[in-house]
Amino acid sequence: MRVLVAGASGAIGRAVVAELVRGGHDVVGLARGQAGADVVTSLGAQPVVADVLDRDGLLRALDGTTADAVVHEATALKKAPTHYRGSGITATNRLRTTGTAHLLEAARLVGATRFVVQSMVFGYGFVDHGPDLVTEDRPFGRARGAKSDAATAAFASAEAQALAAGGIALRYGFVYGQGPASDRIVSLLRRRAFPVPRGGGGSLGWLFVDDAATATRAAVERGRAGQAYNVVDDEPARWGEVFDAMADAAGAHRPPRVPGGLMRLIAPFLADQMIGTSMRVSNAKAGDELGWRPSVPTFRHGMEAGRRAWRTPGSLSSPGPAGSRRTPRS
Numbered sequence: 001m002r003v004l005v006a007g008a009s010g011a012i013g014r015a016v017v018a019e020l021v022r023g024g025h026d027v028v029g030l031a032r033g034q035a036g037a038d039v040v041t042s043l044g045a046q047p048v049v050a051d052v053l054d055r056d057g058l059l060r061a062l063d064g065t066t067a068d069a070v071v072h073e074a075t076a077l078k079k080a081p082t083h084y085r086g087s088g089i090t091a092t093n094r095l096r097t098t099g100t101a102h103l104l105e106a107a108r109l110v111g112a113t114r115f116v117v118q119s120m121v122f123g124y125g126f127v128d129h130g131p132d133l134v135t136e137d138r139p140f141g142r143a144r145g146a147k148s149d150a151a152t153a154a155f156a157s158a159e160a161q162a163l164a165a166g167g168i169a170l171r172y173g174f175v176y177g178q179g180p181a182s183d184r185i186v187s188l189l190r191r192r193a194f195p196v197p198r199g200g201g202g203s204l205g206w207l208f209v210d211d212a213a214t215a216t217r218a219a220v221e222r223g224r225a226g227q228a229y230n231v232v233d234d235e236p237a238r239w240g241e242v243f244d245a246m247a248d249a250a251g252a253h254r255p256p257r258v259p260g261g262l263m264r265l266i267a268p269f270l271a272d273q274m275i276g277t278s279m280r281v282s283n284a285k286a287g288d289e290l291g292w293r294p295s296v297p298t299f300r301h302g303m304e305a306g307r308r309a310w311r312t313p314g315s316l317s318s319p320g321p322a323g324s325r326r327t328p329r330s
């Protein structure tokens with residue numbers, strides 16, 4: 001299949017490109033400039049330079065390109081301190097709303113009949129979802145809290161547009177892993193600048209970056225039109241457990257504990273994610289319909305897989321998953 005990937009140079013996008021190439025697909029990767037184009041080329045894909053928020057420029061750049069499928073992995077998290085302030089997510093929200101609309105137009109232009117959009121389990125809402133497993137039947141796009149409303153609405157918009165067009169939405173858990181997937185968090189952990197709420201915070205679904213890539217390839221190849229899939233590992237875990245383990249794997253001190261009230265005051269968006277949200281997410285549908293299983297079943301396996309990369313000087317901005325992939329023992 002010929003697959004056009006938007007966000008091909010990003011933390012998840014480059015893993016997706018590498019996985020698609022590994023699977024024998026012909027990949028065209030969208031990049032905004034030469035640096036991104038070089039990443040795309042190094043992964044064995046063909047770069048096309050365009051900004052997905054510039055509709056006319058995007059369609060012009062793709063004129064004459066053909067593809068069977070389009071994958072939307074474009075986000076704008078790199079420059080924004082999204083982990084602290086809700087305003088940092090605004091540019092990413094635009095990529096989910098306007099960017100999805102433009103990429104659906106691009107998909108029609110290149111003749112693609114499949115469309116896969118990145119979504120996240122946070123779109124279920126920044127609330128405590130209780131002890132029952134959250135399946136894809138739960139209402140999606142439920143909003144709460146001034147800052148986080150916009151993020152939830154953006155996930156809902158991206159999904160609604162894609163699903164209405166017969167596309168597929170992948171509700172990733174919190175993605176982490178080697179290279180750019182966790183470089184910023186690892187560097188914050190090293191400086192003891194990544195806070196964890198006292199008590200460890202809520203539970204969440206986690207996802208090793210290589211598994212985000214295999215699920216995305218499975219969705220491109222086998223996903224059912226108009227369907228959303230949860231893509232998380234097998235074990236819900238609290239923020240405190242996960243980041244204590246990541247700090248240990250990276251050779252950093254245990255993250256500092258912060259009282260919940262203080263976190264809500266200084267980092268409301270982070271508090272909505274870490275304290276306000278708790279969920280146990282089911283990955284059964286992705287297993288049944290996509291035949292996808294996480295190769296990294298729990299965060300403990302993931303930290304072992306990341307340990308070597310995080311402890312190797314200069315490896316934090318390594319270009320992708322190739323070479324650092326590991327199959328953990330359970």
Ligand SMILES: NC(=O)c1ccc[n+]([C@@H]2O[C@H](COP(=O)([O-])OP(=O)(O)OC[C@H]3O[C@@H](n4cnc5c(N)ncnc54)[C@H](OP(=O)(O)O)[C@@H]3O)[C@@H](O)[C@H]2O)c1
Nearest residue numbers: 007008009010011032036051052074075076077078181184
């Ligand atoms: N992306 C995620 O979901 C994710 C997952 C785990 C962790 N993180 C955290 O977020 C940080 C940044 O993630 P990231 O490396 O994925 O960077 P990012 O800034 O979120 O960029 C992701 C991808 O989207 C592309 N993009 C952004 N705006 C675009 C636009 N207007 N038009 C076309 N493409 C556009 C980027 O291209 P350019 O290369 O041109 O900027 C890049 O390929 C990481 O260091 C990590 O801490 C992110």
